[in-house]
Amino acid sequence: MKAIKVFPIPSPVETEGLVVLVDILRATSTIVAALAEEATLVKPVASVDEALLYKEKGFLVAGERGGLPPEGFDLGNSPREAYRMVRAKVVLTTTNGTRALGFVKRAKAVCAGSFLNISAVSKFAQRFDEVLILCAGTEGELALEDFLFAGKLALKLESYTSANDAAIVARKYADNVKEVSREIFSSHHARNLIRLGFKEDVSFCTQEDLYQVVPILTQEGFVALKGVEDET
Numbered sequence: 001m002k003a004i005k006v007f008p009i010p011s012p013v014e015t016e017g018l019v020v021l022v023d024i025l026r027a028t029s030t031i032v033a034a035l036a037e038e039a040t041l042v043k044p045v046a047s048v049d050e051a052l053l054y055k056e057k058g059f060l061v062a063g064e065r066g067g068l069p070p071e072g073f074d075l076g077n078s079p080r081e082a083y084r085m086v087r088a089k090v091v092l093t094t095t096n097g098t099r100a101l102g103f104v105k106r107a108k109a110v111c112a113g114s115f116l117n118i119s120a121v122s123k124f125a126q127r128f129d130e131v132l133i134l135c136a137g138t139e140g141e142l143a144l145e146d147f148l149f150a151g152k153l154a155l156k157l158e159s160y161t162s163a164n165d166a167a168i169v170a171r172k173y174a175d176n177v178k179e180v181s182r183e184i185f186s187s188h189h190a191r192n193l194i195r196l197g198f199k200e201d202v203s204f205c206t207q208e209d210l211y212q213v214v215p216i217l218t219q220e221g222f223v224a225l226k227g228v229e230d231e232t
Helices: 027-036 046-057 081-087 095-102 117-126 146-154 165-175 181-187 188-195 201-206
Strands: 003-007 018-022 041-044 060-063 089-093 105-106 109-113 130-135 213-217 224-225
Touching: 003 146, 003 165, 018 095, 018 146, 018 188, 027 041, 027 089, 027 095, 027 213, 041 095, 041 105, 046 060, 046 089, 046 188, 060 081, 081 188, 095 105, 095 130, 105 165, 109 117, 117 146, 117 165, 117 213, 130 146, 146 165, 146 188, 181 188, 181 201, 188 201, 188 224
Parallel strands: 003 130, 018 109, 018 130, 041 089, 060 089
Antiparallel strands: 041 224, 109 213, 213 224
16 A cells, blocks of 8 residues: 655654655755756755865855855855756755755655656655655744645645645645645745745745656765656
8 A cells, every 4th residue: 555644844754665855945946946957966965064065076055044045155045046057066055954854764765845846756756655755844843835745745646545644634734725826925934035035936936847857865965857757
């Protein structure tokens, strides 16, 4: 029996199946956009200092703390800057998304999910009997936009049984949300980003199926899997 679990905030996860990492505002949206725009690699790291070490190795250094790019960074954590990442190796560090990867203890595969590639992720996920959706949240708390994505993805995987209560709730919540963009704009994290001047980023991240790329985590970082087809 195929099963799906949702983790609304970062928690240790182990599976013989797939982990879908979700940080809609904005880490996984940035990873998806970067690889769709032909970045060769996006390497997630935990700290600002570690990220800066990669500058000497020819990487573009991207990320944020408190929503803003730290001193010495080439780029922020914005999917709208992906056009600057063409054919580049990118190192990325963020407050929530890259930190959440540390909670993945074991998995057959890890991919990055966003509304920008939700259908491609859904197709890829159907290769696995178990799918765990790991929400990055916001500073240890539930993020509405991540939980909404989890529910929308779970609804697409309609043949999968909800294997925990969070998956049941996420599906019910997402089924009642008809306008994704309006819902996300009401979230706490979105309002904070708007105050910082990133309203266009928030709007960009609410777009569905802009790309057909699935970022897959390797030992080197996230690389692009393109042209995903159903394998059901």
